[in-house]
Amino acid sequence: MGDLTILHTSDLHGRITPAAAERIHSEKQLSQGGILLDSGDAATSGNIYFRPGGEPILKVMSDVAYDAMAMGNREFHFLASGLKSKVSLARFPVLSANLKCKDPSQQLPVIGSITLAVCDLKVAVFGLTVPMITQDMFASRVSPYIFDDPIETAKRVVPKLRDSSDIVVALTHIGIDMDIKLAENVPGIDLILGGHSHLMPPNHVTVQNTPIFHAGCWGRYIRKVLMKQTNSGWQVTTEVLDLQESKSR
Secondary structure, three states: OOOEEEEEEOOOOOOOOHHHHHHHHHHHHHOOOOEEEEOOOOOOOOOOOOOOOOOHHHHHHHHHOOOEEEOOOOOOOOOHHHHHHHOOOOOOOEEOOOEEEOOOOOOOOOEOEEEEEEOOEEEEEEEEEOOOOOOOOHHHHOOOEEEOOHHHHHHHHHHHHHHHOOEEEEEEEOOHHHHHHHHHHOOOOOEEEEOOOOOOOOOEEEEOOEEEEEOOOOOOEEEEEEEEEEOOEEEEEEEEEEHHHHHHO
């Protein structure tokens, strides 16, 4: 098995400049088969309104060749038409394992997880979103959607992914406190790439041998994670690249 490079952004809020987009694309090419992921809130629309034509940032991210993103609260909408519109321009999977339709016969425009074949590795990536609608909220009466608890969802999802994958990555938009709780309570996750807290690099934490990395916000940084297999497991190192430097290039 070879080494794996994962590139990670989060909480872009529509702020990828053309120079930054070019830099991200270049870094992915240099990674020689690496994975490019985002932890959500790329969109600029709020939680009530939505653009009927979709979110332009998702087209940019598709052109840059993102492999997947977690659905953030900015990508969610409580109406089926709104959610479908918000993610419509993404030509890559949008992930949220803890979102479900109240009517099981209906299909979501997002999926729970993907498995990527990279460098002779099977890399499973699953998404978790901060719960926007729970059973006790008024919005649950009018929305076709409901969120399960992220931690309980991970307890169900991770063992299945673990059995069929070499690496399991949690791509989350639940905030750093919940990321820590996730690592504490759900074994089998090799890496947590989080968002929602706008936690700026180089801050990171390791809990129960699971590294947790965030990548800041507003399109300022991209985090580069190198996973190297050793006899004792995966050795993880990281580097943070400042995308604002792209302006002077």
